[in-house]
Amino acid sequence: MPSYKLVYFDLRARAEPVRIMFELAGVKYEDVRIPFGSEEWQKMKPTIGLGQVPVLEVDGKEMPQSGAIYRYVAREHGMIPLDSWEIAQMDVVIETVKDMAPGMGKVFLEKDPAKKEFATEGCQPVLNNMEKLLKKNNGGAGWFVGDKITLADVLAFSMVHDAIPPLIGVEPGDLSYMKSQDALKAFVDRFKVEPKVAAWLQKRPKNVF
Numbered sequence: 001m002p003s004y005k006l007v008y009f010d011l012r013a014r015a016e017p018v019r020i021m022f023e024l025a026g027v028k029y030e031d032v033r034i035p036f037g038s039e040e041w042q043k044m045k046p047t048i049g050l051g052q053v054p055v056l057e058v059d060g061k062e063m064p065q066s067g068a069i070y071r072y073v074a075r076e077h078g079m080i081p082l083d084s085w086e087i088a089q090m091d092v093v094i095e096t097v098k099d100m101a102p103g104m105g106k107v108f109l110e111k112d113p114a115k116k117e118f119a120t121e122g123c124q125p126v127l128n129n130m131e132k133l134l135k136k137n138n139g140g141a142g143w144f145v146g147d148k149i150t151l152a153d154v155l156a157f158s159m160v161h162d163a164i165p166p167l168i169g170v171e172p173g174d175l176s177y178m179k180s181q182d183a184l185k186a187f188v189d190r191f192k193v194e195p196k197v198a199a200w201l202q203k204r205p206k207n208v209f
């Protein structure tokens, strides 16, 4: 097993899917958390990867870009389907989850009315698409693709459980912003009680983002 060092800020954000995959796979890794906005980061920035984090070090070799890190870790630890069609279905889910980003970026910089609008209206079309994709596989009773957890599930969970709630001013895991996405809600409930995920949710640092 290679030696893994994940370098990010003291946040969940872009690093959390990697942490969740390492936990699911039972892989040991060094979870380096640089204080956000710190002097330490300003010193480190010119020396690491492409000057941004996350960076994953694998046996001392650096890998920047969260998307590349996600796929690499998922590939190494059995969270990418084997079949080309299923890989494409996984990518459809990942691209759909990414459709949340423009709306989220705007809300991040705004005050309460924008947060409320995003929760009640802005995020709903993407949630509906996620619901639709989930239901295409096994009627929505299992995971997004095939019959085991893939990167698609990890990214979908990170988005709806961890990333959106604090953005709209509620706790991670508070899904009250979901309207008619019952399969997606049930998916989150299923994912978070997977034993290794549940253990991680208990012990992970309690960051806002």
Ligand SMILES: N[C@@H](CCC(=O)N[C@@H](CS)C(=O)NCC(=O)O)C(=O)O
Pocket: 013, 014, 045, 051, 052, 053, 054, 064, 065, 066, 067
């Ligand atoms: N395309 C990159 C973007 C990485 C990125 O924007 N990282 C931010 C934190 S989420 C960062 O390092 N910000 C500090 C800086 O740019 O100095 C990725 O997906 O990894």
